Amino acid sequence: MAGYVTIILLLLLPAAVSGAASGGGGCIGAMVDDTSRAGKEEKLAMEMAMEDFTVSGVDVGSPAVAVVLCTMASNGDPVRAASAALSLINERGARALVGLHSWQEAAFVAEIGRQAMVPVLSFAAAAAPSTSRRWPFLVRVARGQHAQMRAVAAVVGSWQWRRVAVLYEDADYGGGAGVFPHLADALRAVGSEVDRRVPVPASPSGDALRRSLGDLMGGQCRVFVVHTSAKVAVALFAEASRMGMMATGYVWIVTDAIAGAIDSLDAAAVSTMQGVIGVRNHISMDTNSKNTRDRLIARLRKRFRSQYPGDDGGGGGGGDNDKTRGPHYPALLAYDTIVAVASAMRKTNATAPTRATDPNPSSPDSGETIKIAVSSNGTELLREVKSVRFRGVSGEFGFVDGEFSPPVRFQLINVAAPRYHELGFWSPEHGFSKSAGGCSHRGGDGGGECEPSMRFLGPVIWPGKPWDVPRGWAPPANGSPFTVAVPEKAAFPDFVKVTRHHGRGGDDDDEPSFEGFSIDVFKAAVEHLPYNFHYKFVSFNGTYDSLMQHDYMKSYDILVGDTSISSGRYKFVEFSQPYTESGLVMVVPFSADTWDRSWIFLRPFSPAMWLLIAAVGLYNGVAIWLMERRHNGDYRDGVWKQVTIVLWLSLAALLSPGEEERRLRSSLSKASMAVWLLVAVVLATNYTASLSSLMTAQRLGREAAVTAESLRSAAGAVVGCTEGSVVGRYLEEVLMFPGHRVRRLAGDEEHRRALVSGEVKAAFLRVSHAKLLLAKYCNELMTTGPVYHVAGLGFVFPKGSPLLADISQAILEVFENGTIQRLETAMLSAYNCTAAAAAAAMDGGAGDLYRLGPENYWGLFLMTLFASTASLAAYGVFFHHDTSCGSGGGGGGGGAVITGGHRKQGDGRKDSATVDPGGSSHGDEAPSSASVTAGHGGKDTEMVVISMA
Known part of the structure; x- marks a missing residue:
């Protein structure tokens, strides 16, 4: 940087040494661009500010101060700006310099200001790093970029665009590239990122613009943030319109340098920007300040028409065009800047003559010198300028920690005929709001409601098509469908299966068919995308890791399969939302405890149920014995014989239904026995069903199953996992199994054979794979132990794929509406094992599930108790009557x-x-x-x- 400045100063040597510092009053040097309307407005605003300041000083009785405005044209050229700065300092005695909208100008003039100890107030928005240390006399009168980039990111996040391309002005010493750290951080906070950065020359030609825009058209990203000057933006959008990039599907967002100056652009320039969203600083004013600003704008318009009649653009007719033709924020900021500098000069009495000019060697090795007048009180003036604070016509004017006060609110505009619509506002504290007053607060003043998304602000007119929200990306430029990779050698064909139909008419190149659970989930997700998604399945013969780690998915757009999500793979690719249950389980051969197996006949009923059956049966036996003993001699002989008969009557209904009833004589005992037989039939039926379920589930002694710890400590115990899966690495690195004791298994049949034969003691599988294995072999295999927390299965995308967010959202939708559950149920129910048996094998035991208790049969027991009690009561009444009479x-x-x-x-x-x-x-x-x-x-x-x- 210093070398460039030295060269420029050498070129300006004749002009510098030709004049000496004149002794007159203090001068504010203004460098303007008199070739543009905005520059002319700034020049008039500065002149009027100086006039108003002088009048106000006389009105308050202040002594006359010799503060004048000295203007020179730089027209955006760094060399002319440096020359003007030297002339203003050496010849006109300028104590401060104002202007310089481009960073190139500011960088050159800042070095001159440092040597002359003259404050340089620049309107350039961009800044190189460490400017305050390098050029202590450079003061940027421009709002900070950080808050503005957050506003841009909030717009991007509102529409869920995941990737953004940034076009910036390619200027030396900082330029537009200085906003990248702020923008990148803000985009990451909303889940987006910068796709690419495209520099645009400060003086762009048609060829340069076509090359820059052509690079963008070749990519898939269709969301562009433009951070350039208004002059560059006009040429940029004109070329983009000619190239068809202002059509449907494109998104353009411009920053304050463009959005704030759009009112001063001509109609032809605005017509090329239809559909653009602008983010610009919002000026908050009270009533008095607003009235002052309106009066100033009216005066500026009148003077502009008078001095530049051919440049008015409105024909003097007033109306809407008169209101939008300015002057606007840049001119108003220039007005306040002159007021601030003049006030500081008055306070510091910066009208004293400069010190004698000091020779400054341009280079240690050259004898050439450039004489620059050094200000006698430049440091004091700089300090006073940074301490100025007032409410001006451009809003709050002041500095915080040496930086111009940041904006507190931004306005969002949507460019549309005839110029633009005001959509709403955004602030870091409240988000988006329709009112400039922000959000309403309970018990206080405020505006309307606020939302984190700008969608509630109303419809936006987008380029090309008014109402459809662009998706933010486009298919490949050649128009071909997206390629979806499917593995030919999947370990579990029920998830992914590629079938080649050879022999059809002798053609071996027939299109293969793609089937399986993962394929069905992908198709269901695609149906939920908000746009037509054209894709083509393509098979590949290789492992998942080879495709992800070596190819980085560069040959494909998506990989659909039973691919495990892992942090190691995230280094190479990205994953969608999981579409299966997460977790890792241990599958072992089925084995039931021999002792428990011997007593399984007791399991259908709970202990309380068995006791209740015995008690009710004994009660019924006693009742029948009492009613029957008068008619049967066997019921009257010997105490032990009577006890045996009572016990037999208690069990007869359960053991030999109907047999004992034929031997009964009493009608009342027969009625009691009939109800007891009904209860016995129901109990026997339920007992048989429960016992059958228990024998099918075979989940006795599950708690004594093998654990990962016991397998690891057992000498020579081999465990298995799916070949090509990341589970093998998990077993070695997390569960600490030696590598030689981890066996890779291919396919469900090989898993079953290895487990049943004892080649492996246990196999560790994803929950989804374990469900499939148990659905096929639920009578031979079972799960045991805890569920290890690992991610599920997902689809794979290349790094930065624009499809990732949309597919993930679609997967969540099909998950929530039950589609994935139905697909999984259909896959598992295709096999012979019953759903109950498979579920029992997965949940680690179903013994208690099939055990019946008294709460299930209270009604039946009350029926038989009532029947027996009623019969016995009737018998007692008749018996008591007969004995009384006799x-x-x-x-x-x-x-x-x-x-x-x-x-x-x-x-x-x-x-x-x-x-x-x-x-x-x-x-x-x-x-x-x-x-x-x-x-x-x-x-x-x-x-x-x-x-x-």
């Missing part, structure tokens, strides 16, 4: 003795019975019956006598 006889026909329910005739006649209350009069030994009449109270009484002899 015991009351006296006189006449001789008494009958009744003992224990039996009655013995006193006259020696045979035992007789006429009616059995609740029973039958038939039997193996039917008793005889007779009518016995006894006198009782003068009446004849007929008694029923039951003989038990």
Whole structure:
């Protein structure tokens, strides 16, 4: 940089030494561009600022100060700017320099200002690193770039564009490249990144612009951020329009240097920018400041028409065009800058003559010298300028830590005929809002509501097509469909299978078919994309790692397969959202504990259920015995025999349904037994079903299964994993299995054979692969141990693929609507193992699932208890009535003795019975019956006598 400045100063030597510092009053040197409308507006604004400042000083009674404005044209040329600076300092006695919109100008003049100790106030937005240390007298009157880049990133994030191309002005000493760190950080915060950086010459030619834009057209990224001067932007958009890059599918976002100057552009330039989104600084003003600004703008318009009648552009007709033709922010900022510098000069009395000119050697080895007048109070003036703070016509004017105060809010505009629409505002604190006042706060003042996305601001007119939101990227330039790689040698064909149909008409080059769970998930995800996605499946013969690590997926756009997501692979490629359950499980051969197997017949019912069955059965047995013992001699002989009969009656319904009921005599006992038989049939049916399920699941003794720790400590124990999977590395690096004890297995059949034969003690598989293996061999294999937390399966993309975000979002949608679950169920149900058995093999045991308890059968038990109790109660009522009547006889026909329910005739006649209350009069030994009449109270009484002899 210093070398360039030295060369320029040598070229300007004659002009520098031709004049000496004049002693007059203090001068503010202004370097303007009188070839552009914006430069002319700035020049007039500076002149009016000087006039207003002088008048205000006289009005307040201040002593007359010799502060004047000295203007020279630099027209954006660094050499002319340096020459003008030397002339203004040496010949006009300038104490400060103002202007310089380009960084090239500012860099040259800043070196002159450092040697002359003259503050240089530059309007250049860009800045090289460490400018304050290199050029301490350079003061940038431009808003910082960091907040503006955050606003740009917020726009990008609102529409979920993942990659952005940046076009910047290719200027030396910083230029547009200085914003990249800020923009890159802001984009990363919203999940996006810079795709490429395209420099644009500061004085672009048609060929240079075509080359720069041609590089962008060849890529897939269609979101462009333009950070250049307004002059360069006009040429850039004109060329982009001619190349068809202002059509549907493109997105253009411009920064404040362009958006803030759009009002001063002519209609032809604006017409080439239709659909552009602009981010510009917003000026916040109170009522008094706004009135002052409006009056100043009216004066500036009037003077501009007077001095530049042919450059007015509005024909003096006023109207809308008159309102939009300026002057605008750059001119208003120039006005406030002159006021600030003049105020600082007044306070520091910077009207004293400069010191004698000091020779400054241009080079240590040359005898040439350039004499530059050195300001006597430049340091004091610089300090006073940086301390100025006031509310001007351009908003808050002041410096914070030596930097111009950053903007607090940005306005978003959308370029559309006739000029632009104001969409809304963005601030770092509140995000997007429709009101300049920001968000409303509870109990306080404020504007409208705020949102983190600009979508709620309303529709945006995009280039080419008004309402459709561009997706931000385009297919390959040649128009060919996206290539989707599918592996030919997948370990599990149910996930991915490539079938070649050879022999059709002798043609061996027929198109292969692509099937499997992963293929179906991909097709379902593509259907949820918001645009037509043209793709073509292409098979490859190789491993996943070879494709990802060596080819970096450069030959394909997507890899669809049962590919495991891992951090190691992320170094080479990127992965979509997982489309399967995450986790790693251990599959082992099925083995049940021998002891538990012997007692499996007890498992269908819980212990409480068995106790309840025994209690209810015993109760029913006692009830039937009581009601039946009067009619069957076997029910009356010996205590132990009666106990045996009661126990048999308790179990008869369960062990021999219907057999015992045929031997019963009493109608009441038969009714009780019928209900008990119904309950027994239901219990037996459920017991059989539960026992069958338990025998199928075969999950006894699961807790005693093999663990990873026991396998690792067992000498010679070999474990398996899928060939080509990252699981093998996980076993060695995380679970600490020696490499020689980890065997790679190919295919589900090889997994089964190795496990069943004992070649491997356990196989570690992804959850999705384990489900498939158990669906096929659920009677031979089972899972055990914990689930190890590893990622699931996903689709693979090259680094920076624009498809990644859209496909991941589509996978989430098909996950949430149940499509993936249905596809997985269809894959697993294609095999013979029942779904219940496969689920039992996966969940580590289903013994308790099939065990039945009393809560399932309360209704049945209440039915049989009620039937037995009711029958016994009826029997007791009738029995009590008969015994009461028989015991009351006296006189006449001789008494009958009744003992224990039996009655013995006193006259020696045979035992007789006429009616059995609740029973039958038939039997193996039917008793005889007779009518016995006894006198009782003068009446004849007929008694029923039951003989038990």
